[in-house]
Amino acid sequence: MSGDPIYTEMIIEYSRNPSNYGKLENPQITRHDSNPLCGDSIDLYLNINDNKISDVKFDGKGCAICMACSSVLTEMIKGKDLSDVKKFQKDELLSELGLEHLIKTSPVRIKCALLSLKALKYGIYSYFAEKMNDLDSAGNLKEEASNLY
Amino acid sequence: MQITSETFEDLRKDFPVLNRRVRDDKKLVYLDNAATTQKPNQVIDAITDYYQNHNSNIHRAVHALAEESTEAFEETRDKVAKFLNVKDSREIVFVRGTTEGINLVSYAWGRDNVKEGDIIVTTEYEHHSNIVPWQLLTQEKKAHLKYIDIDNNGELIMEQLDEYLKTGKVKLVTFSHMSNVLGTISPAKEIISKCRSAGVKVLIDGAQSVPHMKIDLTDLDSDFYVFSGHKMLGPTGVGVLWAKKEILEKMSPFLGGGDMIREVHKYETTWNDLPYKFEAGTPNIADVIGFAKAIEYLEKIGMDNIRNHELELTKYALEQMKKIPGITLYGTKEPEKRGGVISFNFNDVHPHDVGTIIDKEGVAIRSGHHCAQVLMEKLNVAATNRASFYIYNTKEEIDVLISSLQHVAKVFKL
Numbered sequence: 001m002s003g004d005p006i007y008t009e010m011i012i013e014y015s016r017n018p019s020n021y022g023k024l025e026n027p028q029i030t031r032h033d034s035n036p037l038c039g040d041s042i043d044l045y046l047n048i049n050d051n052k053i054s055d056v057k058f059d060g061k062g063c064a065i066c067m068a069c070s071s072v073l074t075e076m077i078k079g080k081d082l083s084d085v086k087k088f089q090k091d092e093l094l095s096e097l098g099l100e101h102l103i104k105t106s107p108v109r110i111k112c113a114l115l116s117l118k119a120l121k122y123g124i125y126s127y128f129a130e131k132m133n134d135l136d137s138a139g140n141l142k143e144e145a146s147n148l149y
Numbered sequence: 150m151q152i153t154s155e156t157f158e159d160l161r162k163d164f165p166v167l168n169r170r171v172r173d174d175k176k177l178v179y180l181d182n183a184a185t186t187q188k189p190n191q192v193i194d195a196i197t198d199y200y201q202n203h204n205s206n207i208h209r210a211v212h213a214l215a216e217e218s219t220e221a222f223e224e225t226r227d228k229v230a231k232f233l234n235v236k237d238s239r240e241i242v243f244v245r246g247t248t249e250g251i252n253l254v255s256y257a258w259g260r261d262n263v264k265e266g267d268i269i270v271t272t273e274y275e276h277h278s279n280i281v282p283w284q285l286l287t288q289e290k291k292a293h294l295k296y297i298d299i300d301n302n303g304e305l306i307m308e309q310l311d312e313y314l315k316t317g318k319v320k321l322v323t324f325s326h327m328s329n330v331l332g333t334i335s336p337a338k339e340i341i342s343k344c345r346s347a348g349v350k351v352l353i354d355g356a357q358s359v360p361h362m363k364i365d366l367t368d369l370d371s372d373f374y375v376f377s378g379h380k381m382l383g384p385t386g387v388g389v390l391w392a393k394k395e396i397l398e399k400m401s402p403f404l405g406g407g408d409m410i411r412e413v414h415k416y417e418t419t420w421n422d423l424p425y426k427f428e429a430g431t432p433n434i435a436d437v438i439g440f441a442k443a444i445e446y447l448e449k450i451g452m453d454n455i456r457n458h459e460l461e462l463t464k465y466a467l468e469q470m471k472k473i474p475g476i477t478l479y480g481t482k483e484p485e486k487r488g489g490v491i492s493f494n495f496n497d498v499h500p501h502d503v504g505t506i507i508d509k510e511g512v513a514i515r516s517g518h519h520c521a522q523v524l525m526e527k528l529n530v531a532a533t534n535r536a537s538f539y540i541y542n543t544k545e546e547i548d549v550l551i552s553s554l555q556h557v558a559k560v561f562k563l
Contacts, residue, residue, distance in 0.1 A: 006505060007502070007561075012561060022536075038501050038517050039500075039501075039517055039525070040296075040501075040531075041531060058345060059247075061531040063499035063501040063502045064502045
């Protein structure tokens, strides 16, 4: 089945060997999220240092799309400035894996693709809003997360 | 009627949707019948006819349409009673579906009869609809919810029921007659007889059993039985709660409103007779009338013939699937002890990926936790794939399922 619009070599490869898979020791941010209907379930772990994402890992159970997107997301944000990460949009993630079409073609599977991004946005929001009491830095990430899909 | 596999194949012409082509012009292979079944023309036409020629509210006005509608609605109640060998059709309460039926019992019966420290027993293979209402009730009442676990074969460990009953605290045992994930058929008679000796009430979730096998409620003798019409060729939004008259009479109402009252005064109300006491508001008239046609359709084929047909399909599917390397099958290995439901995993491929890839071949199965997360936890999986059969499915369709799994293997380079 060459030319499959979802199950590309890259997605299969990432699902077999996810990047940044595992736990961080004493992470500053831990965020769990799941898709109630399909059973994707992940934990995202982040450390922030010097206004950068100094380290990030994820673990959990999910489908190939969820695993691939979580892998690519962690690769894309690792070492990046927090200000850039906060601005990170779903199109950037989806286009990296050629999955932009899911927004239109599969309202079910888009949730698998964006679960980790939702966890990221909520995670950073909670860190600033609840842990640091810094609502300015938390911004509107919570709304962004809840409007992702 | 002489029943052969050709007879069943012939039924397909009554189901227009089965001729659909999906995705890349692939023939639809519909194997998600445990979620909902397709509807024959007889049901669809009855609903259209109702709206085109009879539509009216029921039980009140005296005009011609109201009388016709009331009669058709009440005839369905009689038909349901006869179908399940219930002697008094006033014991048949129409609800939206199994979920509403269970919630009705947990609210209207549970609130009056379950007290602090009491126990409600359910099983590990229940649908969320037979877990969550009891969690709500036991939490509110400071009562306890206990589970009968399943063994490695996917069958209930009956000794646990004995232990619970010995405490003298059990008020209700509630279980699905057939598991919607494993297909296991529960030993209903054995459970009921144990509960009878202990003076404990029994509720059976028949959502997966009534569509697939002969159910005789007089013979079974539980206290409550609930099921849904849409899993047995009927429209969505129609379900049935059956309960013994003595119990229904003593029960408080569930929803308050029109039709369920005898007299309403400013500060007090008296209740209507059974079953109307539990049917507040305008019911789903058109779909109830459509449901009658579904029952007629099933009766014409015969429930024992349906059971045998599905048993044949299940045996065949299990045999074929066992040959595929990397398949994990859940539930009992004995086809006689299960319904036409097969849950499986394929290597370590997530069920959602399996579902998406075989969907491209036109094969519709269910991937996910099947509203049975307690069971998923027990099986130690996030999700499973589930193929479920009904009267119109064929061995050829099972062959398509099998070959579509080869595509999954190819995509994932297994």
